[in-house]
Amino acid sequence: MAEAHQAVAFQFTVTPDGIDLQLSHQALTEIYLSGMRSWKKRIVRVKNSVITGVYPASPSSWLFVVIAILATMYTRSDPSMGLIAKIQEHLPVSQSMSTQCQAVVSAVLFSTMLWLMLIFTMRLCLKQLLSYHRWMFEQHGKMSTTTKIWVALVRIFSGRKPLLYSYQGSLPNLPVPTIKDTVKRYLESVRPLMDDKEYERMTKLAAEFESSLGNRLQWYLKLKALWASNYVSDWWEEYVYLRGRGPIMVNSNYYGMDFLYVTPTPIQAARAGNSIHSFFLYRRKLNKEELKPVTFIFLISVLWQQMAYTVQHWQDSDYIVVYHKGRYFRLRVYQAGRLLSPREIEFQIQRILDDPSPPSKGEAKLGALTAGDRIPWAKARTKYFSSGVNKRSLDCIEKAAFFVTLDDEEQGMMGDDPAASLDRYAKSLLHGKCYDRWFDKSFTVVYYKNGKNGINAEHSWADAPVLAHVWEYTLANDSFQLGYNAEGHCKGDVDPSLPRPVKLSWEIPPECEEQIAQSLAVAQALADDVDFHVFSFQEFGKGKVKKCRVSPDGFIQMALQLAYFRERGTFCLTYEASMTRLFREGRTETVRSCTNESSAFIRALEGGEVRATDVCKCLFRVASEKHQLLYRLAMTGAGIDRHLFCLYVVSKYLGVESPFLKEVLSEPWRLSTSQTPIQQVELFDIENHPEYVSCGGGFGPVADDGYGVSYCVLGENMINFHISCKHSCPDTDAHKFGTQIRQALRDLLKLLSPNQTEPSKTEESQPKVKKEQ
Numbered sequence: 001m002a003e004a005h006q007a008v009a010f011q012f013t014v015t016p017d018g019i020d021l022q023l024s025h026q027a028l029t030e031i032y033l034s035g036m037r038s039w040k041k042r043i044v045r046v047k048n049s050v051i052t053g054v055y056p057a058s059p060s061s062w063l064f065v066v067i068a069i070l071a072t073m074y075t076r077s078d079p080s081m082g083l084i085a086k087i088q089e090h091l092p093v094s095q096s097m098s099t100q101c102q103a104v105v106s107a108v109l110f111s112t113m114l115w116l117m118l119i120f121t122m123r124l125c126l127k128q129l130l131s132y133h134r135w136m137f138e139q140h141g142k143m144s145t146t147t148k149i150w151v152a153l154v155r156i157f158s159g160r161k162p163l164l165y166s167y168q169g170s171l172p173n174l175p176v177p178t179i180k181d182t183v184k185r186y187l188e189s190v191r192p193l194m195d196d197k198e199y200e201r202m203t204k205l206a207a208e209f210e211s212s213l214g215n216r217l218q219w220y221l222k223l224k225a226l227w228a229s230n231y232v233s234d235w236w237e238e239y240v241y242l243r244g245r246g247p248i249m250v251n252s253n254y255y256g257m258d259f260l261y262v263t264p265t266p267i268q269a270a271r272a273g274n275s276i277h278s279f280f281l282y283r284r285k286l287n288k289e290e291l292k293p294v295t296f297i298f299l300i301s302v303l304w305q306q307m308a309y310t311v312q313h314w315q316d317s318d319y320i321v322v323y324h325k326g327r328y329f330r331l332r333v334y335q336a337g338r339l340l341s342p343r344e345i346e347f348q349i350q351r352i353l354d355d356p357s358p359p360s361k362g363e364a365k366l367g368a369l370t371a372g373d374r375i376p377w378a379k380a381r382t383k384y385f386s387s388g389v390n391k392r393s394l395d396c397i398e399k400a401a402f403f404v405t406l407d408d409e410e411q412g413m414m415g416d417d418p419a420a421s422l423d424r425y426a427k428s429l430l431h432g433k434c435y436d437r438w439f440d441k442s443f444t445v446v447y448y449k450n451g452k453n454g455i456n457a458e459h460s461w462a463d464a465p466v467l468a469h470v471w472e473y474t475l476a477n478d479s480f481q482l483g484y485n486a487e488g489h490c491k492g493d494v495d496p497s498l499p500r501p502v503k504l505s506w507e508i509p510p511e512c513e514e515q516i517a518q519s520l521a522v523a524q525a526l527a528d529d530v531d532f533h534v535f536s537f538q539e540f541g542k543g544k545v546k547k548c549r550v551s552p553d554g555f556i557q558m559a560l561q562l563a564y565f566r567e568r569g570t571f572c573l574t575y576e577a578s579m580t581r582l583f584r585e586g587r588t589e590t591v592r593s594c595t596n597e598s599s600a601f602i603r604a605l606e607g608g609e610v611r612a613t614d615v616c617k618c619l620f621r622v623a624s625e626k627h628q629l630l631y632r633l634a635m636t637g638a639g640i641d642r643h644l645f646c647l648y649v650v651s652k653y654l655g656v657e658s659p660f661l662k663e664v665l666s667e668p669w670r671l672s673t674s675q676t677p678i679q680q681v682e683l684f685d686i687e688n689h690p691e692y693v694s695c696g697g698g699f700g701p702v703a704d705d706g707y708g709v710s711y712c713v714l715g716e717n718m719i720n721f722h723i724s725c726k727h728s729c730p731d732t733d734a735h736k737f738g739t740q741i742r743q744a745l746r747d748l749l750k751l752l753s754p755n756q757t758e759p760s761k762t763e764e765s766q767p768k769v770k771k772e773q
Contacts, residue, residue, distance in 0.1 A: 036337055041287065041316065048163055048289050055166040056126055056159040057119045065118075066111040073107055084110045123170050126157040131172040133582065133636040137629075164289035171584040174232060175637045176225045179214045182643045185633075186664065189592040189640065192571050192599035202663070209660035217647045220654070230585035232642045235649050241460035249371040249439045250526050254464055254710075255429035256455045256471045256697035260413060260536060260720070261690075264479045265488040266451040268406065269353060271478075273346030273490040275445065275453060276320065278477040279402065280339055282470055287316075317401040321504075323436055324352050324406040326364030328504040330396055331404075335498060342482055343492035349447075352501050353406060362508025365516055368435040372519025384512045393504040403441040405432070410450040422534040423734075426698055426722060429454040430530065434523035435516075443467060451488075455697075463588055464697065465579065469679050475694060476683035530700055533723045533734035537742060540749060543716030548752040552713055553631070553675055554624035557593045558601070559748055560709060563740035564671055565602050568731065572670035575702065578634040580642075589639035591630050593673065597623040605751070616751055670706030674699070678714065686715035698722025705729045707737055719745075 050059060072079045088106040097105075135147040143151075159166070183206045191199060225231040241252065265271050285291050318334040329352050333340050340348070369377045385394045397403070411425040429446060431437075437444045443457040457467045485491055508516075542552040557576060565571060574593040580586035601619035604612055633639060648661045676696045678684070686693055696712030701724045708724040721741060725732035 044288055048165075052163055052165050052168075052289070054119055055162060055169070056122050056157055057115070058159065062112065062115050065115045066108055069107050069111040069114070070104070073103070080107075080110050122157055126154070126170040127172055129154050129157060130167075130170060130582070133632075136632045136636060164286070164291050168584065171582070171586075173225065173228075174230045174580060174583040174586060176218070176222050176231060177638050177643050179210050179218050181638070182640055183210050183214070185638075185640050186644065188596065189594070190573070190667075192594060192596050193573060205660040205663065209658055213651070213656060213658050214647070217650045217654075217658075220650045221643075221646055230583065232580075232646055233585045233587055235646060236587060236642070237460055239649060245374045247372055247523055247526055248374075248458065249431050249434065249437075249523055250530055250700035252459045253430070253439055254457055254459060254697060254699040255426070256457070256464075256468065257425065257429065257695040258412065258453050259475065259479075259691070260693050260695040262692060263412065263451045265484045267346075267488045268447050268449055268451055269346045269349040270342075270484060270489045271451045271453055272349045272404065272406070272445075272447045273342040273344075274478040274482045274484070275447070275474055276333065276345050276349075276404065277339070277342040277482065278474040279445070279470070280333055281477060282473050283401070284339075317399055319400055320402055320404050321397045321400040321438075322349070322352055322404045322406060322501065323367070323438070324355075325408065326359035327355070327357065328363070328366075328393065328397065329355075329501040330400075330504060331501040332499070333401075335495070340498075341492040342490035344494050344498060346490045347494045348498065348501055349406070355503070357503060360506045360508070362513045362516065363506045365435040365520055366506065366508070367438050368516050368520035368523055370439040371431070371434045371437070371523035373522055376515055376519060380512060380515045384509065389505050389507055393506055396504060397438060398440070400441070403438040403444040405436050405444055405446045407432070407436065407446050407448045409448060410452070411448045411454070412450065412452040414450075419535060422695070423532045425452075425454070426532045426534045426724075427527070427530060429456055430532070430698070430700060430724075431523070431527040432456075434520055434527050463577075463579070464674065464676055465679065468676055468697070471694075472678065472680045472683055476680070479692065480683070529726045529728050531725050531727050531732070531734040532698075533721075533738045534695065534698070535721055535738055535742075536695065537719045537721060537745060538717060539742075539746065541715060541717040541719055542713050544749060544753070548749070550621070550624055550752065551628050554627045555748060556675075556711055556713075556719065556745075557627055557673070558598060558620065558623060559741060559744040560671065560673060561594060561598050562602050562605070562744040562748070563737060564707075565606065566744070567737060567740050571599050571602075572706070573667055574671040575669040575673065576631075577674040578631055578639070580635060580637060580639075582635060583637060588642075589634040589637075590641040591627070591634045592640065593627060593630075594671075595623065595626050595630070597626040605747075613751065620748070620751065668703040668706065670703050671709065672699075672702040672706065673709045673711070676710060676712045678712070690715065690718075693718065696720045696722060698724060701725050701732075705731055707732060707734070709741075 054062075069079060073084070078084065084103070084106045087109055088102050091102055091106055091109075129150060132150050135143070135150065138144055138147060187199075187203060187206055190202060194202065221231060228234070241248075244252070263271075264274075319330055319332045322329045322331050331345075331348055331352070333345060335344075369380055381394075385391055407428070409428065411428050412421065413425075414421050432446070437446070437456055439456070439458065441458060442461050443455055446454045446456065448454075455467065455471055457464075483491060545552045545555045548555075557574075561571070561574065564574075571594050576591040576593045578589045578591045580589050597619070601616065601623040604619050605616045644661060644664050648658070648665050651658050651661060684692060693714045694712070696710060696714075698710040699708050699722075701708040704726055706725065708722075710722040712720045714720060721738065723734045723738050723741075725734050725737070
């Protein structure tokens with residue numbers, strides 16, 4: 001209990017001789033340094049708020065304007081056209097102030113108002129400039145004169161050194177598409193999925209909706225768009241993520257993997273030390289807004305926490321919660337106002353690994369409550385965790401910066417069957433044992449016994465590209481900046497006086513244990529039903545695809561359509577995630593990848609006529625160009641599904657039924673796809689060090705009878721795939737679908753460029769990477 005005594009700044013004892021007061025200098029020093037750290041952060045935030053608030057101008061430009069106005073007054077000219085004199089007349093000053101002094105104060109006030117007006121005008125101009133999206137639809141490599149002028153103006157109005165959030169106030173609001181355009185695009189997207197009779201019925205429903213109820217719903221939606229910065233995001237967060245009553249494990253959460261071929265150290269505690277330290281370094285950069293601002297990257301500066309029905313955020317948590325063998329520990333990562341070094345964090349993690357204490361009664365599988373259905377968890381929370389020691393411990397978990405699991409298993413590409421080991425690795429990251437992750441946390445970082453790691457993320461607070469940005473930085477900083485010593489431990493020294501991590505206490509009654517068991521049963525059944533297949537396709541990559549003058553993403557999407565058609569003999573509604581980060585608070589939009597053009601190409605290709613090769617090539621390029629057009633429309637706010645979703649929400653608020661919207665929103669996405677792009681390519685050297693590549697990440701299937709496919713294009717010669725489906729569906733098999741994808745990729749490249757099907761010199765000379773044992 002030494003650490004408990006150290007936490008007390010002073011103690012006093014009442015004796016017959018008086019009061020004996022004892023001060024703890026160590027505790028007082030800790031309080032002082034923590035206060036200094038807190039004030040430094042506040043000062044930085046205020047400074048950054050001022051800089052961001054006056055962007056695209058700078059605070060120093062105010063002084064320039066003031067000096068310029070005063071200089072013109074000195075030359076007997078009046079740039080204010082009489083306004084300075086008017087301000088001077090109504091200036092509430094004491095009689096002791098001279099006339100000249102009053103004139104200077106009036107000039108400063110006028111200069112400030114002029115400066116603010118200039119900032120407003122520049123910001124308005126920048127907002128209008130960022131609303132221009134025609135550049136996205138221009139042919140690659142050919143920039144129009146208009147776009148060249150636009151680029152020059154954006155550089156002028158953007159300033160020289162913008163901070164991370166400098167553009168937020170200048171980003172345009174997401175536009176509301178017209179009912180006519182959305183309905184037209186929707187009907188076009190479902191045409192290959194319906195026969196003539198079904199399509200005619202849907203066309204009538206759409207026409208009826210467009211001419212009657214649609215206009216009324218659209219009016220309310222436009223009204224919302226006038227006062228909301230984004231008419232989609234709040235409803236999307238609430239109704240898609242927070243109001244769901246089913247388990248978020250598998251159904252909503254997603255994961256990210258470690259390096260594919262190497263493990264920087266086999267020591268679990270050391271890997272955690274470097275990685276945890278890197279997470280907090282990233283948060284420091286985020287708080288100081290030192291990350292490069294990119295207008296199409298949406299980053300959140302606080303760590304979010306999903307409760308039963310709401311999202312809460314906590315500022316500057318200085319500790320993490322660690323789970324190991326059924327026990328929860330609170331681990332402070334700041335000591336005396338400084339961030340612990342990687343070696344010190346390793347030391348603390350090792351203390352947890354060596355701790356022999358058993359879990360409290362009911363503690364070991366407590367996390368299953370976050371993996372099961374939401375309503376039982378909400379009821380249990382109110383009944384068993386709203387007061388006393390349970391509330392304090394639950395608050396500790398929920399207010400932690402993030403959650404850490406020290407897993408007692410080994411994962412990664414290893415053993416005699418590396419393909420199967422990758423599948424097990426994916427399932428472990430997605431759901432684990434269903435009780436050893438805290439699925440409500442913004443993210444859980446998992447460190448395995450053999451030094452491998454991975455991350456599981458809750459979806460409501462951010463989409464995959466946000467977390468991927470953090471994860472890329474952490475992996476790179478861990479291996480290339482911090483590194484390890486010859487024994488595999490973190491570098492640096494340890495302060496042996498560090499207080500030990502504190503084990504959380506629980507008082508779990510038998511009724512709560514019963515609810516934990518029920519939630520675990522629900523979660524375990526869901527986890528056992530998930531079929532996963534992860535593979536790295538290295539026969540070719542985007543290098544060869546680009547030589548065919550085709551978009552790599554369009555190429556992969558056509559391959560997925562071809563693979564699905566070969567397996568099922570039909571087409572399906574396909575979801576591809578696109579980002580709307582060109583707009584304020586933008587999140588995602590759907591690209592409906594199954595089109596009339598793609599289905600026409602696949603039917604022609606599968607017709608089997610040799611003489612039709614040229615026709616198939618032509619049809620492929622038409623289909624690929626249509627896919628790229630749909631992607632660009634989605635990115636520029638002209639998508640289909642978010643607009644229809646919001647119209648449906650308005651109809652529910654108004655209490656009116658729409659057969660058209662009801663049918664649209666009930667259509668299953670049997671093929672849900674997403675690309676995870678590498679955003680910080682400068683952090684990795686894939687050409688010289690191809691072993692240091694992440695395998696990307698994945699998610700669970702969206703439909704019970706469908707597939708979830710995530711893919712990551714790495715370098716010029718690698719594409720990683722993560723395929724999920726459900727064992728309970730007799731029509732789906734992740735491994736068989738993976739085989740179909742491989743063959744579809746080969747067939748498409750053979751069609752577009754027959755002479756590129758042989759391995760290239762680059763592939764032959766590529767260094768072989770030894771798989772981990």
